[in-house]
Amino acid sequence: MLTGSVRCGTAATFATSLTQYFDTPSTGAQGFSGALTSPYNGKYGVCTGTSMAAPHVTGAVAMVRSANPLLDVASLRSILDSNADNTTIVGQKIPNVNAAVLSALSGNGRLTPLFILTSGNDGNYLQTTVPQMAASAIQGYLLPSATVGVTKYYSDITTGSLIANFAGYGGEPIPLPKPPNPRVDVRAIANMRIFTTPRDASGIALIPLFRMSYADSSASGTLVRHYLAAGNVERNSLSTSIWFLDGIEGYIYPSNIAQPPGTIRIVRGFDATNVRWTVYPESETPAWQARGYTSGTTFIGYAHPN
Numbered sequence: 001m002l003t004g005s006v007r008c009g010t011a012a013t014f015a016t017s018l019t020q021y022f023d024t025p026s027t028g029a030q031g032f033s034g035a036l037t038s039p040y041n042g043k044y045g046v047c048t049g050t051s052m053a054a055p056h057v058t059g060a061v062a063m064v065r066s067a068n069p070l071l072d073v074a075s076l077r078s079i080l081d082s083n084a085d086n087t088t089i090v091g092q093k094i095p096n097v098n099a100a101v102l103s104a105l106s107g108n109g110r111l112t113p114l115f116i117l118t119s120g121n122d123g124n125y126l127q128t129t130v131p132q133m134a135a136s137a138i139q140g141y142l143l144p145s146a147t148v149g150v151t152k153y154y155s156d157i158t159t160g161s162l163i164a165n166f167a168g169y170g171g172e173p174i175p176l177p178k179p180p181n182p183r184v185d186v187r188a189i190a191n192m193r194i195f196t197t198p199r200d201a202s203g204i205a206l207i208p209l210f211r212m213s214y215a216d217s218s219a220s221g222t223l224v225r226h227y228l229a230a231g232n233v234e235r236n237s238l239s240t241s242i243w244f245l246d247g248i249e250g251y252i253y254p255s256n257i258a259q260p261p262g263t264i265r266i267v268r269g270f271d272a273t274n275v276r277w278t279v280y281p282e283s284e285t286p287a288w289q290a291r292g293y294t295s296g297t298t299f300i301g302y303a304h305p306n
Contacts, residue, residue, distance in 0.1 A: 060095045067104040067196050069112050069129050070163075079103050110197050112250060113163050113190035113306050116278075117153035125278040126153055126226050128211065129194065129249045142224065159284060160191030161306055190306040191281055192266060194250035204260070206251035207231040207301060209279075212243040216275065227277050228268070230255075230300040253302035263302035269293030281305065 057080070064079055065071055071079070083100040084093035115134045117126045126137050136142060137153035195206055210229040228249065229235040239245060253260055265282040271292040280288055285297055 057095065060097045060100065063097050064100050064104045067101045067110075068108045069131060069196070070108065071104065105197065108196075110195050110201060111193040111304055112196050113188070113193050114249065114303075115163075115188060115190055116156050116160055118156045119153045123274060124223070124226065124276055125156070127228060127249070127279065129196070131188075134188075155187045155189045159280065159287065160189045163188040163190055163306070191284065192264065192303040193306050194252050194303050196250055198251055200253075200260075204253065204257075207254045208235075208251050209249045210235040211246040211249050212238050213246055214242040214244060225276065228279050230268075252300070255299050255301045257302075259302055262304060264305050265299060266301055266303050267297040267299050269297050270295040 060080060061076055064076060079100050080095055081093070083096045083103055085096050112129050114127050114129055115131075117128075117134060117137050118124070119126070119137075126134075126142075128134055128137075134153075140152040142153075194209060198206055198208070200206060207230055212227040212229050212235070214225050216223045216225050227238065227243065229238055230252070231254070235245065252266060253263060259265070266279055267282045267285065268277060268279045269285070269288045270277050272295045273292055278288070278293070279300065281303075282297070282299070
């Protein structure tokens with residue numbers, strides 16, 4: 001902790017080099033040696049406290065969790081702490097985000113499940129790699145449905161399989177939807193695993209899956225539609241219309257390469273009657289066609305089975 005006359009933003013906390021920092025416990029003196037000009041030479045200074053630490057740690061956690069979205073709080077703490085650098089500057093550890101991200105990647109091999117959820121209100125499908133997004137959908141916190149004012153999602157128990165060694169969204173017990181329509185069939189299910197990085201472990205370039213959405217207005221309200229755009233070209237074409245970009249869910253192998261070992265073909269189906277889209281393994285096409293996805297399928301790339 002900076003003490004005495006040394007305060008964050010004072011000349012003593014700035015320097016051209018971190019090697020100029022000094023801390024004398026016997027006298028309580030802290031700061032940087034050497035003359036500084038005004039405005040303070042070097043521009044960056046040493047400060048302590050939650051106001052500085054919180055945004056840095058938050059950013060580090062976001063980076064680590066983007067590499068492995070299934071990490072719980074305890075695992076995140078362990079990764080950040082074990083990969084932090086010791087320093088004599090402030091007497092505390094400083095996060096090494098690069099090392100922490102690499103550690104997170106080594107734990108899940110760059111692959112993460114693509115959760116699949118459906119809504120009982122309108123039969124819409126939501127696919128996401130983010131446990132917190134899935135939990136929000138289950139609780140009904142996403143944008144409203146045209147039918148009952150809120151769309152509550154639950155596990156699509158007719159496709160995919162349970163996520164191994166994953167008991168709840170966000171490392172916590174799975175929150176059940178609230179009344180008036182509580183459901184008990186809320187489980188972490190996926191029918192494919194996609195990459196969290198733009199390249200696989202061997203260096204092959206992948207394409208992003210962009211989650212897009214738009215508000216489909218109707219006489220009885222507004223229904224939010226979801227769409228996973230495969231690659232930049234498709235995303236850009238949708239971005240010029242009514243669709244909005246929510247973010248990147250992950251990455252898959254492009255459709256124009258030889259099928260990588262251990263992968264499955266992924267297609268997109270469209271239900272023209274109810275105006276809804278979803279992506280799924282090509283082997284599941286007959287089942288999806290039975291649900292109304294009869295407008296043909298589009299091959300978009302390769303992923304790994306769950």
